Amino acid sequence: MMSLLEIRNLSTYYHSRRGVLRAVDMVSLSLDEREFVGIxxxxxxxxSTLAFSIMRLIQPPGEIVEGEIIFSGKNLLELNDEEMRRVRGKEIGMVFQDPMTSLDPLEKIGDQIVETIQMHEDIGKKEALEKARELLESVGLPGNRVNYYPHxxxxxxxxxxMIALAIALNPTLLIADEPTTALDVIVQEKIMNILKKMTSEGRSIILITHDFSLAAEKSDRIVIMYAGWIVEMGDSKKLVNDPLHPYTKGLLESVPDLWLERRIKTMPGLPPDLVNPPPGCKFHPRCPKAMDVCRKEEPPEVQVNGRFVKCWLYGV
Amino acid sequence: MxxxxxxxxxxxxxxxxxxxxxxxxxxxxxxxxxxxxxxxxxxxxxxxxxxxxxxxxxxxxxxxxxxxxxxxxxxxxxxxxxxxxxxxxxxxxxxxxxxxxxxxxxxxxxxxxxxxxxxxxxxxxxxxxxxxxxxxxxxxxxxxxxxxxxxxxxxxxxxxxxxxxxxxxxxxxxxxxxxxxxxxxxxxxxxxxxxxxxxxxxxxxxxxxxxxxxxxxxxxxxxxxxxDRIAVMYLGKIVELGEVNEVIHKPKHPYTAALLSAVPSFEKRDLRVGIFGDVSNPIDLPPGCRYNPRCPFAKDECRKAEPELIGTDRHSFACHYPLDIVVE
Structure with a gap:
């Protein structure tokens, strides 16, 4: 099967006074249709830099320095600005963490959705407003909310x-960057169910979150990132039941869980400074299983039983 | 002490x-x-x-x-x-x-x-x-x-x-x-x-x-x-209070159960107690139990009288019709 999104060797750097910060460092990742992936x-x-790179929303001093982002057969990094503008919203939608800063406080909800629709589609205001109502209802809000202001x-x-806005133009891929971080669990559950339902309607979802258990519960596949690298990636259930990378394992053991009877374990150290990352594996100073080679050489990317892992423990 | x-x-x-x-x-x-x-x-x-x-x-x-x-x-x-x-x-x-x-x-x-x-x-x-x-x-x-x-x-x-x-x-x-x-x-x-x-x-x-x-x-x-113990608050009141294992595994208040149902977990339990709508306005509280507009189990009594927090030191709750469930 042809994948919907294929990222190959993507690197996005930020140029700071202290030097080059490698926020995304040679990342490769693919996404199938109707797939729900948690990063x-x-x-x-x-x-988040990875998500913004896919949308080509990286602003200076940030820069995509290399790689390919193939979406529906075209390399997004080769499109001109006008072509990319058409991809955003229409083919790839995005939901950000803070809904208040992404909505115009002075404009009614309905007008904001209508504006988005009319920007890309040639339809009348009345028709667009009707569509806005339907969109709100599809995310579980009463249609009359079109007349409300954000506050x-x-x-x-x-x-x-925000989700209604992001899917207004019927994109095939929705990227949600910490969409529920500022919200309570009950609301979070509702929003996650809305996202989940979208995959059955043919959309693919990328959920970006710091909440491991949320990603484990909701996504088909999990991608674990550390210091600009993907360190492990695979089927959610299998990854949680049998983590391969020491970081994944450490993270799992440090998260309090409602239904698991266990003490939590402390992970030593701090994430590295990405301007001066440690040599070899960037996780080695915190790794309980670090070997000599880990301190010297970048770990290989290997497949273990269909799971991607970047670690010397599984090296050749 | x-x-x-x-x-x-x-x-x-x-x-x-x-x-x-x-x-x-x-x-x-x-x-x-x-x-x-x-x-x-x-x-x-x-x-x-x-x-x-x-x-x-x-x-x-x-x-x-x-x-x-x-x-x-x-x-x-x-x-x-x-x-x-x-x-x-x-x-x-x-x-x-x-x-x-x-x-x-x-x-x-x-x-x-x-x-x-x-x-x-x-x-x-x-x-x-x-x-x-x-x-x-x-x-x-x-x-x-x-x-x-x-x-x-x-x-x-x-x-x-x-x-x-x-x-x-x-x-x-x-x-x-x-x-x-x-x-x-x-x-x-x-x-x-x-x-x-x-x-x-x-x-x-x-x-x-x-x-x-x-x-x-x-x-x-x-x-x-x-x-050691947990107190669950809803709109300014404690709705359930008790020893951790009592409250988590035998929730009595529908709100506690709704919260438990929504918490993400690596080993999610099959607990699906629902909740309606959004939090009520704390200026204009509903009559009776303040949770009643959101409660899937609310009955007439719940719209009239506000339940008191009653029970033992081990487990108390403020609900007219407490749940009887055990989550393993």
Whole structure:
């Protein structure tokens, strides 16, 4: 099967006064149609930069320095600005963490959705407004919310409006960057169910989150990022039941879980400074299984029982 | 022994009136942030207070440490009524009651050395001389994992990461060897891989000092991990209170069950208790049980009479028709 999205050797750097920060460092990843992928990592691991790179929303001092992003057969990095603008929204939608900063406070919800639709499609205002109502209803909001201003809605309702906006042009891929981080669990569950339902309607979802258990529960496949690298990637259940990379294992053991009876384990150290990352494997200073080779050479990327892992433990 | 006892605690915040509303002398309205809360915290006990944003949990914590004055109700510290203590007497008590805030970027003074954050409380309470305070601060910095302490003593907050700052906030609270500590979302802003270390640090202090704590969090998984007992708040009231395993595995209140159903987990249980709509307006509460508009099990009675929190020390709940379920 042809994949919907294929990222090959993508590197995105930020140029800072201290030097070059390798936020995304030679990352390869593919996504199938109707697939729900969760990208998990801590702040600064490059997960949001990866999402912004796919959307080509990286602003200076950031820069995509190499790689390919093949979406529906075309390399997004080779499109001109006008072509890319048409891809955004229409083919790839995005939901951000903070709905209040992404909505115009002075414009009614309905008008904002209508504007988005009319920007890309040649339809009348009345028709577009009707579509806006339907969109709101599809994310579980009453259609009359088109007449509301953003401040009249709760955080969860606003985030649902953002999702409605993101799918207004019927994109095949939706990227959700920490969509529920600012929200309570009950609202989170509702929003996740809406996203989940979209995959059965033919969409693919990339969920970016720091919440490992949320990604484990909702996504088909999990991608674990650390310091700009993908360190492990595979089927959610298998990855959680049998983590291969020491970072994945450490992360799993450090997360409090409602239903697991266990103490949590502390992971030593801090994530590295990406301007001066440690040599060899970037995780080696925190790794309980670090060997000599880990301190010197970058780990190989290997497949173990259909699972991708970047670690010397499974090296050749 | 009870370290903290709270009785019928209420906090109403007046709603700002617009000019027109003043002109037409519209009645002053109140947000009932905390609306009659009672509980105790025993010696050496960790009580987790959970609820969604806006439920009043932070306001409870702030009243306990004297940052907010209760509208009604009593707070007892070791059987002494401290509700309206002010001035010198309050300061004397304050030494034994400390708070750790959520945001380690806002709770430290950017121009103050790390060490001074910890010596200050010692000096204010006249516990140590300058030299003693410095020595104690360095010891405490090392105790919370900021090694070498002398180096960290002279640094400024901007030189520390979020996790390290939170350790400073913990050191500042613990250096007075308090008997009761309120931790308000103390790990919510800390990165996942560092959160465990902070939680383990707090629990080690609890063991070492036989400390009593009120651990305020929105995260039920964390509440369960650290708590001996859990209190669940909804719109200013405690709806369920009991030992951790009782509340988690035999939830009685439909709200607790709805929360449990929504928490993500590596081993999700087949618990699907629903909830309707959004949180009601805390200015204009529904009659009867304040949860009734969202409750899938609400009956007539629930729309008329407000249920009281009743039960035993082990498990109590405020519901006319409590659930009878066991989640393994």
């Amino acid at each position: 998990v990592g801590e702040s600064g691991c490059g997960k 009249q809605l709760s955080g969860g309702q606003r985030q649902r409006v | 009870e370290i903290i006892k709270v009785e019928g605690l209420k906090k109403y915040f007046p709603v700002q009136k617009s000019f027109l509303e003043v002109l037409f002398s519209k009645e002053l309205q109140f947000i009932k942030a905390v609306d009659g809360v009672s509980f105790t915290v025993k010696k050496g006990e960790m009580l987790s207070l959970v609820g969604e944003s806006g439920c009043g949990k932070t306001t409870v914590g702030r009243m306990l440490v004297g940052l907010e004055e209760p509208t009604e109700g009593r707070i007892y510290f070791k059987e002494r009524d401290i509700t309206s203590l002010r001035g010198e007497k309050r300061r004397e008590i304050q030494r034994h009651i400390q708070i750790i805030f959520q945001d380690p970027y806002a709770s430290l003074n950017p121009r103050m050395k790390i060490g001074e954050h910890i010596t200050d409380p010692l000096l204010i309470h006249g516990i140590a001389t300058n030299e003693e305070a410095k020595r104690m601060a360095i010891e405490m910095l090392e105790r919370v994992g900021l090694v070498p302490g002398e180096q960290f003593y002279n640094r400024l907050p901007y030189q520390l990461s979020g996790g390290q700052r939170q350790r400073v906030a913990i050191a500042r609270a613990m250096v007075l060897k308090p008997e009761f500590v309120v931790a308000d979302e103390a790990v919510s802003m800390i990165d996942v891989s560092l959160r465990a270390a902070i939680l383990n640090l707090l629990m080690s202090f609890k063991e070492e000092y036989n400390l009593s704590m009120l651990f305020i969090t929105h995260d039920l998984s964390v509440a369960k991990l650290v708590g």
